[in-house]
Amino acid sequence: MxxxxxxxxxxxxxxxxxxxxxxxxxxxxxxxxxxxxxxxxxxxxxxxxxxxxxxxxxxxxxxxxxVNPIPRTPSSLENLMSVTSMIKYAGLEDGERREKLRVEAPILEWSSLLEMDDGQEVIVHERVRTANGEPVAFSKNILPRQLVGEAIIEQGSIGSLFKYLKEQCNIDIYRATSEIVVPLHTDPHSQKLLIHPETTVLLLKQLHYDRKNQPVLYSFDYFRNDVFKFSINRAKIDG
Amino acid sequence: MxxxxxxxxxxxxxxxxxxxxxxxxxxxxxxxxxxxxxxxxxxxxxxxxxxxxxxxxxxxxxxxxxVNPIPRTPSSLENLMSVTSMIKYAGLEDGERREKLRVEAPILEWSSLLEMDDGQEVIVHERVRTANGEPVAFSKNILPRQLVGEAIIEQGSIGSLFKYLKEQCNIDIYRATSEIVVPLHTDPHSQKLLIHPETTVLLLKQLHYDRKNQPVLYSFDYFRNDVFKFSINRAKIDG
DNA sequence: CAGTGGTCTAGACCACCGC
DNA sequence: CGGTGGTCTAGACCACTGC
The missing domain is CATH 1.10.10.10 (Winged helix-like DNA-binding domain superfamily/Winged helix DNA-binding domain)
Structure with a gap:
């Protein structure tokens, strides 16, 4: 020590x-x-x-x-964690998932954000997370096919995506820029989660980077705000 | 240098x-x-x-x-700024405001978060921010009366609250813990901003601290998400 | 002015990485 | 194994704060 x-x-x-x-x-x-x-x-x-x-x-x-100790915020957004971890952190059982996985030609927004060359394809992975039989989160993950190889396509269930990428693809995600969005009621992904009148939904549009700051994963993560709590520590920039 | x-x-x-x-x-x-x-x-x-x-x-x-330069996020939430600054940052003219200011007995949540002794009162300050004649944000600020003194009550318009607190009350806000909430449609403050069908509203419940980490201001800040963009940089905790 | 933190040096040894 | 960053020292002088 x-x-x-x-x-x-x-x-x-x-x-x-x-x-x-x-x-x-x-x-x-x-x-x-x-x-x-x-x-x-x-x-x-x-x-x-x-x-x-x-x-x-x-x-x-x-x-x-x-000085006073910094007020501890339970799970603060500036700490990057996978959706799987967020679910565990919220004290929920990561229950049955409905997963979909397919290969697509990326739309311009995706290929641009992920800094892909023309003609490359992406893997699109969608899944609903449930707890106590109810949906609590929905994720849509977009990855360059080249990065993750072919094995993922045969994969039945991915488990924690971060863990899978690290162990199977040697991709170590460690940073992301996330946009916080309140989706419209007409958003079809949002609607999947709106099952109670007192439910609201929050969307994180996240671009994830590895240690070399190379973009490796673009994701749309929808969370039920009556289940997940989002907080953040903010500080003035200088002194 | x-x-x-x-x-x-x-x-x-x-x-x-x-x-x-x-x-x-x-x-x-x-x-x-x-x-x-x-x-x-x-x-x-x-x-x-x-x-x-x-x-x-x-x-x-x-x-x-x-490594690649960190992707620059325009205005990232982890940088604390006042609502006034956020409005300027969004390229909006900080227009006409409807301000309300009153003295109240705090509810338990407020006095507890602000670490106030029993019997102390709070100043409650509310205002709607507009741009191009439309409301774009609503703020409700709660401060211990003891901290800000009496002068504020006679004050007509506060301007930037952060600036006022620093110059008139010697209170230098430099940190906050904020909870990000998607308000229900039934939230009356939220309804003030829901004037277009494609508008959604995001609420920041923020507890602000001075340099000694003493809580000095609790605020509810509602923003139209079709006008303001919220982003955040996230990183894994350990190396 | 005395006391404090901010910067800087020229060495030294250790722990880790990759060949 | 050589090369690298991680830690550590015992000094020195400077810049700032508050009395």
Whole structure:
């Protein structure tokens, strides 16, 4: 375990035991360095982590101050997770699915977003997710056929798409840009989920990227908003 | 200008001029340090910035690689901005508003979220935003009366609430947790905006914090989704 | 002005990757 | 195994804050 992690955890322990309280100024970096018998840069690495996690507020020339812990949002949208994970996270049993899988010629929007060459085909994968026998989400996934190979077409059930792509296709999704849309009532995919009068539906149009920021998957994910809760942490851009 | 910023910008210049191309491995840190006549730690600070901005991918033992630039999302929700700013950002003229301002006893949900003592009152501020004579957004803002003082009650028009709070009340909002909700058609606030058949409405329930993570403002912000576009960048949590 | 964090150095050793 | 990034040190000087 690196030293700066140990220092960070020691400081967190001071917070937890109440030795440091909200609003308190932490000892100067040089003092902490002496106390923990490490160099000042090591202390700074630890404090940088605490700052990233929103536990302290560093002010040049003034000191480092303990702030309220960031309010924890249960499952926050800026953390990318697969629909399968979101269902588990919501405490639901990932039930029976109706899957459809086909090969298509992409429409211009898809081939453009996925940066595909002309003439290439896409795999279109659709499925309804259920819990307690009721539909709770619907997903339409679009992938370049070239990326996923031929095996997927014979595949009966995919399971977690993220997991399948990682293990079978060596595609590691780790980022996405998502547009949040409230679909119209006339949207046929939305209608599949509108089974209760108090149900509303939210759509995420998501373009997923691998670690090289290559687009690999475009998806339309519809969620019942009476079942799933969506939240997000927002912060001012500068200082 | 700090050295590590200069190094970062020199590297970005190499990217822009095509000396470094997507997928390329950057020279080793120690080589870059020699080239720029700085220490290795300075180079590492520069690379850390590039990594945070998603421009390079650092792999322990392998090297640092140039990746596709992160797809730029126009106005992404994780960047906190006021409704006033969102309206300007959408290219709309912030038109006539119908403002209401009153003092109330808070309901339990509000006083709890705003961490208020019993018996304290809240200021409730509502307004409709219009553009081209049509309503495009509706906001309901709830603030502890104690925080904002008495002056606000006599105030005719507030303008940008964020700006008002900063300049008149010394409250600097810099973070929020927002829940994204698709309101029901029966929601009276939502109905104010449903003036076209192809209009849908999205609601942000937002709890705003100052730099000490003290909650200072709870707001319900309704937006017409045919006028405003909402997007978000999502990333996997761990490396 | 004293105290604080921000930057920077020139080394060192370790952990990991890919050949 | 050599090359790479990850961590760490013991200093130094600078820039900012608040009294």
């Amino acid at each position: 690196p030293l700066y992690i140990q220092v960070k955890e020691a400081l967190e322990e001071d917070i937890k035991t109440g030795q440091l309280r909200i609003g308190d100024k932490l000892p100067a970096e040089i003092i902490l360095a002496k106390r923990f018998q490490v160099s000042r840069e090591t202390v700074r690495s630890a404090i940088r982590l605490l700052e990233e996690e929103g536990k302290v507020h560093v002010r040049h020339g003034a000191g480092t101050f303990l | 700090p050295l590590y910023i200069q190094v970062k910008e020199a590297l970005e210049e190499d990217i822009k001029t095509g000396q470094l191309r997507i997928g390329d491995k950057l020279p080793a840190e120690i080589i870059l340090a020699k080239r720029f006549q700085v220490s290795r730690e300075t180079v590492r600070s520069a690379i850390r910035l590039l990594e945070e901005e998603g421009k390079v991918h650092v792999r322990h033992g392998a090297g640092t690689f140039l």
